[in-house]
Amino acid sequence: MTSTLSPSDTAIHEARPPFRASQQLADNLQQIHVDLIDLHLVGKQLHWNVVGKNFRDTHLVLDEVVDAAREFSDTVAERMRAIYITPDGRAATVAAKSSLPAVPSEEVDTAETVDLITAALYATAGTARRIHDEVDGEDPTSADILHTVLERLEQLAWMIDSENRIANRSIPRPIHE
Numbered sequence: 742m743t744s745t746l747s748p749s750d751t752a753i754h755e756a757r758p759p760f761r762a763s764q765q766l767a768d769n770l771q772q773i774h775v776d777l778i779d780l781h782l783v784g785k786q787l788h789w790n791v792v793g794k795n796f797r798d799t800h801l802v803l804d805e806v807v808d809a810a811r812e813f814s815d816t817v818a819e820r821m822r823a824i825y826i827t828p829d830g831r832a833a834t835v836a837a838k839s840s841l842p843a844v845p846s847e848e849v850d851t852a853e854t855v856d857l858i859t860a861a862l863y864a865t866a867g868t869a870r871r872i873h874d875e876v877d878g879e880d881p882t883s884a885d886i887l888h889t890v891l892e893r894l895e896q897l898a899w900m901i902d903s904e905n906r907i908a909n910r911s912i913p914r915p916i917h918e
Contacts, residue, residue: 762824766879769872770821771829772838773887776865777814778830779839780894781807783861786844793851795904806858806897810865813890820883840868855904862898866891 762770788803818828841864844857869887877884905911 758825760824760880762821762826763879765875766824766883767821767826769876770817770826770883772840773865773868773872773890774814774817774821774828774830775835775838776840776868777810777817777890778835779841780861780865781810781814782835783841783844784810784858786846787849787854787858790845790848791851791854792848795851799851799854799904802897802901803854803858806862806901809893809897813886813893816886817890820886824880824883840864852905855901859898859902862894862901866894866898869894 784803784807788800788807791799791803814830818830821828841861842857844861849857869891873884873887873891876887909915
């Protein structure tokens with residue numbers, strides 16, 4: 742018969758990391774983690790229900806958003822674990838804590854889909870910008886992740902939003918020299 746060790750039979754393991762997160766850093770990274778998970782869900786909801794002109798392009802670009810959000814949420818969660826934070830990506834947590842606007846459950850026209858996903862992208866980027874300075878003050882490595890998130894999400898928002906823009910009349914207006 743094989744015997745197994747119970748946790749009380751083993752020696753205590755003690756790691757001595759050079760850095761451990763504060764509660765404030767944990768809360769900030771948890772918020773961006775939740776918003777990225779919700780961005781993935783919002784993107785899929787719209788992807789499944791978009792209809793209308795430019796359907797195929799809109800449908801495909803939503804998959805780009807979903808892929809980016811999934812990758813970034815995983816990167817943030819793994820960073821959290823590396824600095825001894827337990828990420829919480831459960832559905833109930835995401836539903837309760839997300840700062841993204843809700844999207845419809847029924848079919849959505851492509852033009853409205855563009856506006857909805859752009860709003861979700863900007864809401865997520867807004868979270869990253871809001872928490873950035875506090876994160877950077879405590880952990881520049883985590884802030885570097887936020888930079889990557891911001892760069893891609895704001896790029897996607899600009900590209901997708903351009904579908905509905907009217908040259909030199911939409912707001913915000915471009916800055917000219």
